[in-house]
Amino acid sequence: MLDLRLYQGREKPTWCPGCGDWGILAAVKNALAELEIPPHRALIVSGIGCGSKLPHYMRVNGFHGIHGRALPIATAAKLANHALTVLVVAGDGDSYGIGGNHLLHACRRNPDITHLVEDNRIYGLTKGQYSPTSEQGSLTVTSPEGSVELGFNPLAVAIAAGASFVARGYVGDLKHLTSLIVRGVQHKGYALIDILQPCVTFNRVNTYEFYNERVYRLEETDHDPHDRLAAFRRAFEWGERIPIGLFYEEERPTHEESFPALREGPLVERPLRPSLEEFEALKAELL
């Protein structure tokens, strides 16, 4: 276990008091410390939104990019230097709305990155519009008569699309969340961790009370995370009881392992120039 102070950032978060992002920040630091990954050996790529400012609030390599695009940036960063631990931290709008296409392909590709979704079921930074995970009928400033679309089910979609690690955490259960992040990082491949988090300012429905009354840990049931169909059934469970924990896990080759170029070590460390012999052979193809 590394000293948590190593990850102490210089900036004070601008999050609302009580926001779930505080807990996610703590869990990320705890997990990295527990895994003994120092700040310079990790990269956190984020999108845009309240929670995507997270890399600014700790000490770690960060890339705070544009809305919806954290996954391709992180996937390529991992290809460029697979010796580093790469995490993605982004919200539900970012990961499931504008960046939804990249989610599907990350599931298929299986890059060895851990994707934490700060799922507060609302757009917070733009002040309270419904998000992809808002339940149908949600009353928000842009859905005064109730949102029309069905709420997006990220876990079921990820399992169907081929994700090799699919989990749900809850910021109200920090110890459990930390252990999920640790397992996600340890998992060889793409790990999606959807994190239930209240937005204390704009979401009046999915509050701490709401979740506290409903969540239960899958680890305390007979759920087998290697059973894909069982994982599907659990992914559709939402109402009186809401499961958290590891829904699904499988081992398969990572995205990076499919590139011969990466076998001799991180690509950033390879010599830049081809040999004269190699280059002349390329030209000879054109003769």
Add this chain to the structure above:
Amino acid sequence: MAEKVINRLSFKIGGEAGQGVESSGAGFAKALARGGLHIFAYQDYMSRIRGGHNFFQIRVAERPIYSHTDEIELLLALTAEAVARHLPELVPGGGIIADAELKLEEAPLADRGVKLFHLPLAKIALEEGGSRVMLNTAALGAAAGITNYKLEHLESVIEDNFKVKGPQIVKANLAVVRAAYEYAQQRYAADFGYELRELPGPRRLVLSGNTAICLGAVAAGCKFLAAYPMTPTTGILEWFAAHAGRLGLVFKQTEDEIAAITMAIGAAHMGLRAMCATSGGGFSLMVEALGLAGMTETPIVIVEGQRPGPSTGLPTKTEQGDLLFVLHASQGEFPRIVLTPGDAEEAFLAGAEAFNLAERYQCPVIILSDHFLGTSLRTVEPDRLDLEKVEIDRGELLTPEKLERLEDYKRFRFTETGISPRAVPGHPKAVYVATGDEHAEDGRITEDPALRRKMVEKRLRKLELARRELPPPVAFGPDPELEETELTFVAWGSTLGPLREAVERLNSQGRRAGLVHFRAVWPFPEGAAEILARARRLIAVEGNYTGQLAGLIRQETGIKVEGLISKYDGLPFSPGYILEKLGELEGVKSGA
């Protein structure tokens, strides 16, 4: 009959998509290059996999050539439609090779003085090769036979090209090509006024702009290409895919162009030389991330192969309509560099230099190509693609040793040049956050007006240096100082080739014509104003409607370009077209 014309020939292979027009055309181009001849070849095809009409045009000469011509001397017609379309291009004395099965009417051909050379191409393909699929091989054999060209060059190309399909296929194609060659040579060679003879000398590369960019990029250490297939840069993807394993590269075909550019950004942020390639439509999707690269000062290279827009436009044709688009794409202001290579050799240099510029100025670099440059083929001397002359300059990239000695690293440090020493993630002394938000020197988000002002100025200051370092436009023609020149064309990108030849023709007719060609347009190179100021009667030649470079010249120098020769019908410029339009411009002028 009159004396034969030796080694001066333009010919076309025309047929349906699916008949192998492009592959056989490229094979024949290579066979001619192997015989020491210079070629220029370009293809025109429709956006479909079967049917439609495609053609491949090859021009042969004994000296370097930079363009196709409008007139052709020989047509290999695989369909009757090919004859209908291309008959007007055939010169008197020219010929058409076609299968008797096509049942062509001879009268309109004879009226034009065009000879019809009937060959049982399909029958030869079937009897000698066992399949009608080899009809195109038969046609090539016929073309070589009728021009008396040495068969062995064609045979060697066939052996190379079909090797992967197994010895049976090689054997069958060789049998077809030989039979058609003999048939055509014996019956028709004496009748045809053009002959192709091999020349001694070293072999030359048959190079497309797309391949040239790949070779330049790889020579400069590019290790990463992310792209979504889109004409006309698909050739770049395919080249990388074919060579990735051998050269230790990563090629990633992405779900969309947004992923392509953001992957390039992610890889470049970690320290790789990374690139993406697309056309205008894909570049439209990349625009937001282009600004991210500008804001985070991430060095990436984007190849934008233009085709006619807007929207899907003419997906397999050529145009130069995106110059101002790539110059202005994205919200806000930030430095970018736009290179506009004119031919395959310049494309090689641009492919390499783009990475040096990107890393030196820590900004996105766009190589603005187009369908014509990307897919046309030219013979190039092998030593023009010299690995040892490709310099690798990573700019202010901090090594681990330098980082060790640093106390307080600030990624976006204010400097005189605006260039901040760059460190890539992985070192304990260089832990920072890069962000698309406005930020302070250490990368933290700021909304402070004074800091914002300084940061905007820091970034844009880089352009001033780049402006001085970019290659200025080059003057072509017999009078590069433009002292005696009465007419100067000004152009960018792929119009270079057709214009060089148009200028040659004008000078041979006693005119004093010159050409100023921009191989980089942004930041507007220092020195350009001075060259342009020396020119008398500037006429822009651009593949767009509005004269985008002409407008940019006016904006940057105050110099008014007098005339515009434009083209936006999807077809490339030819020397003949340029001269015809010049005549119209001058006719209007003198008639006024």
